[in-house]
Amino acid sequence: MPVKTVYETSIEHVSILDEHGKFDAKLGEGLIPDEDVVKLYEHMSVCRHYDEVAFKLQRSGRMGTYPQNMGQEAASLGAAYALQKDDWFVTCYRENAGLFWHGLPMEHVLLHWMGDERGNEIPEGCYCTPLAIPIGTQMLHAAGLAWAAKYNGENRIACTFFGDGATSEGDFHEAANFAANLDLPVVFVCQNNSWAISVPTKIQCSAPTVAQRGIAYGMPCVQVDGNDLFAMVKVIRDAAVRARDEKRPTFIEAVTYRLGDHTTADDARRYRDADEVEMWKKRDPLIRLRLFLDERKLWTTKKEEALQASAKEIVSAVVKRAEEIAEPTTNDIFDHTFAEIPPNLRVQRSTLRTHSLGQDPSPLRDTQAASAPTR
Amino acid sequence: MANLTLVQAINLALTQEMEDDERVILLGEDVGKNGGVFRATEGLHKRFGPGRVVDTPLAESGIIGTAIGLAMGGLRPVPEIQFEGFLGPAYDQICTHAARFRTRTRGALTVPLTIRVPVGGGIHAPELHSDSPESIYAHTPGLKVVMPASPYDAKGLLVSAIRDPDPVIFFEPKRIYRAFREEVPEDEYTVPIGSARVVAEGSDITMISWGASVIQCMNAVEAASASIELIDLRTIYPIDTPTIVESVKKTGRVVIVHEAPRTCGLGAELATQIMEHCFLHLEAPIQRVTGFDTVMPYYKLELEYLPDAQRIGEAVEQVAAY
Numbered sequence: 001m002p003v004k005t006v007y008e009t010s011i012e013h014v015s016i017l018d019e020h021g022k023f024d025a026k027l028g029e030g031l032i033p034d035e036d037v038v039k040l041y042e043h044m045s046v047c048r049h050y051d052e053v054a055f056k057l058q059r060s061g062r063m064g065t066y067p068q069n070m071g072q073e074a075a076s077l078g079a080a081y082a083l084q085k086d087d088w089f090v091t092c093y094r095e096n097a098g099l100f101w102h103g104l105p106m107e108h109v110l111l112h113w114m115g116d117e118r119g120n121e122i123p124e125g126c127y128c129t130p131l132a133i134p135i136g137t138q139m140l141h142a143a144g145l146a147w148a149a150k151y152n153g154e155n156r157i158a159c160t161f162f163g164d165g166a167t168s169e170g171d172f173h174e175a176a177n178f179a180a181n182l183d184l185p186v187v188f189v190c191q192n193n194s195w196a197i198s199v200p201t202k203i204q205c206s207a208p209t210v211a212q213r214g215i216a217y218g219m220p221c222v223q224v225d226g227n228d229l230f231a232m233v234k235v236i237r238d239a240a241v242r243a244r245d246e247k248r249p250t251f252i253e254a255v256t257y258r259l260g261d262h263t264t265a266d267d268a269r270r271y272r273d274a275d276e277v278e279m280w281k282k283r284d285p286l287i288r289l290r291l292f293l294d295e296r297k298l299w300t301t302k303k304e305e306a307l308q309a310s311a312k313e314i315v316s317a318v319v320k321r322a323e324e325i326a327e328p329t330t331n332d333i334f335d336h337t338f339a340e341i342p343p344n345l346r347v348q349r350s351t352l353r354t355h356s357l358g359q360d361p362s363p364l365r366d367t368q369a370a371s372a373p374t375r
Numbered sequence: 376m377a378n379l380t381l382v383q384a385i386n387l388a389l390t391q392e393m394e395d396d397e398r399v400i401l402l403g404e405d406v407g408k409n410g411g412v413f414r415a416t417e418g419l420h421k422r423f424g425p426g427r428v429v430d431t432p433l434a435e436s437g438i439i440g441t442a443i444g445l446a447m448g449g450l451r452p453v454p455e456i457q458f459e460g461f462l463g464p465a466y467d468q469i470c471t472h473a474a475r476f477r478t479r480t481r482g483a484l485t486v487p488l489t490i491r492v493p494v495g496g497g498i499h500a501p502e503l504h505s506d507s508p509e510s511i512y513a514h515t516p517g518l519k520v521v522m523p524a525s526p527y528d529a530k531g532l533l534v535s536a537i538r539d540p541d542p543v544i545f546f547e548p549k550r551i552y553r554a555f556r557e558e559v560p561e562d563e564y565t566v567p568i569g570s571a572r573v574v575a576e577g578s579d580i581t582m583i584s585w586g587a588s589v590i591q592c593m594n595a596v597e598a599a600s601a602s603i604e605l606i607d608l609r610t611i612y613p614i615d616t617p618t619i620v621e622s623v624k625k626t627g628r629v630v631i632v633h634e635a636p637r638t639c640g641l642g643a644e645l646a647t648q649i650m651e652h653c654f655l656h657l658e659a660p661i662q663r664v665t666g667f668d669t670v671m672p673y674y675k676l677e678l679e680y681l682p683d684a685q686r687i688g689e690a691v692e693q694v695a696a697y
């Protein structure tokens with residue numbers, strides 16, 4: 001037979017708790033203990049409130065550009081819940097819920113968007129990288145972090161997040177190829193939220209699923225309802241076991257939706273239909289989690305009221321911490337450039353608050369004047 | 376004549392060049408239906424259709440690499456890179472390929488390509504949305520580098536860039552995209568690449584700058600007691616050396632202002648050229664007012680980093696008093 005099929009495959013889609021609250025007990029029972037579901041729901045609610053407050057901070061001029069996470073909370077939270085605390089969490093900027101669960105203090109993300117690098121000062125013992133602004137670059141770092149863990153004989157794995165748009169960047173493909181060919185313990189999670197600013201996913205990927213991109217690199221891949229916390233936990237757990245025990249990567253496409261504008265600098269009405277947004281509002285990960293809790297009698301209106309009140313308190317305390325941080329000094333511009341500041345940079349730093357305002361005064365005759373402080 | 380902002384002038388230049396020349400096509404991230412994140416391509420997708428105003432996959436290397444092919448294939452592509460901080464992935468295609476095709480094929484294959492890139496700080500933007508990498512590209516042989524500081528120049532220079540037979544990086548100082556308006560002729564005109572503009576004539580000090588810093592310089596010139604000749608370079612490469620030399624021979628004192636880091640910034644090249652051509656005319660060491668040799672800070676500190684009228688004024692005083 002001159003022509004034969006040498007490879008055939010299919011892509012699975014995993015869904016456990018659907019948008020109507022229908023729960024697949026066969027897949028989902030026992031996956032997350034009830035008390036944890038409650039905690040995750042509470043956390044997700046706090047994160048939703050945080051997102052709303054962050055949006056308002058930007059609108060009222062108290063913060064710079066901010067990318068809303070609204071509607072995508074389940075994807076990163078499910079992952080953070082399924083991972084170990086010392087696994088690497090290598091994110092983009094729509095993973096607040098997972099980052100906070102993984103241990104990043106909530107004010108850090110606000111500080112970042114308030115134009116303050118101290119937001120990226122990740123506390124000791126928190127295994128995450130800073131929010132990634134250059135799209136599609138961080139997956140390679142995840143591959144390297146996973147490689148280092150393997151090299152060091154650690155049990156740690158790396159889980160990395162990125163958007164559908166990011167899968168168009170060359171770096172994404174290089175990361176997938178490295179991870180698969182060098183047997184690296186990485187979990188790739190693409191949050192396919194239908195849009196990359198104004199560009200729909202079909203411009204990034206002509207294949208019927210983004211998930212199948214993993215096939216090309218020889219790694220297991222799966223599509224999952226990214227707004228379904230249970231399904232996320234399941235696929236991440238499977239992938240984490242594969243990474244930890246077999247040192248093999250997995251590619252996960254989490255199908256979700258960006259309910260807000262791309263960022264506060266964007267106006268999505270210019271390019272997408274309101275109907276589409278309305279349809280996805282019904283698939284909100286919070287709504288279905290609440291339906292689940294109601295169904296199991298794990299929740300009451302009273303609890304909800306208390307939760308909303310405590311979310312307000314938590315978030316306003318976070319905002320306070322972010323806003324009340326001391327003003328950065330001009331030394332901050334210089335002091336973290338190198339482990340040890342080189343002499344020429346020291347001159348720039350030391351003259352910044354003098355008469356010469358950072359311009360090297362040495363070529364001038366009157367260096368006396370240059371060292372007289374003016375402010 | 377219309378009273379336009381810089382970004383509107385760019386939109387007008389693109390519109391007219393597309394009207395006049397079917398070979399001109401636009402490509403990039405969000406340039407289509409959304410009209411670009413700064414709205415530089417607003418309305419063009421509707422007017423010229425998705426075949427000529429193309430929303431591409433999110434891949435800067437892909438955008439520039441295919442634009443090189445389009446250019447060698449007879450078109451006049453005008454790709455947009457959304458922010459200068461994302462030139463990184465395209466660096467290889469720009470410097471290894473766009474800049475070199477003419478040389479390595481002895482002119483058999485050429486790359487008439489205009490890469491539009493918003494540049495510089497001062498707009499409270501996130502990380503990697505505020506850098507000033509112009510000297511990296513000025514240092515790459517085979518590329519022309521342009522940066523207008525006014526709506527009039529933006530239109531005239533963009534038309535020149537699109538018609539240029541070689542690759543041009545067209546940096547658009549985003550801080551002044553909408554900062555002021557200026558009369559911009561509807562009628563066709565060009566501003567030649569490689570020619571600086573004397574913004575204000577003066578006799579005591581020559582001040583050289585480009586991009587958004589020109590506006591800071593204008594403020595400093597107004598505040599200074601010395602008579603300052605302000606030169607807006609407009610083209611970063613090739614440098615208009617004669618205009619500078621003529622001015623410095625008159626004044627003998629020079630202040631150079633740029634946002635980019637100090638070391639290996641274009642100021643270093645300018646100072647050397649002045650030294651080469653005007654050594655015996657110099658009355659004081661040349662002063663540079665620049666960004667620092669640091670990563671561009673997040674926006675809380677960006678105004679400490681960017682040269683402002685106060686810092687420029689300080690340098691003016693020191694140069695004048697020498």
Ligand SMILES: Cc1ncc(C[n+]2csc(CCOP(=O)(O)OP(=O)(O)O)c2C)c(N)n1
Nearest residue numbers: 133134135163164165166195196197404461
């Ligand atoms: C390398 C790079 N190019 C362009 C941009 C500008 N930009 C910021 S977000 C974005 C779209 C990202 O889309 P996607 O990867 O789907 O993530 P999403 O924002 O939808 O979560 C673009 C083009 C960037 N930040 N980095």
Ligand SMILES: [Mg+2]
Nearest residue numbers: 163164195196
């Ligand atoms: Mg997306």
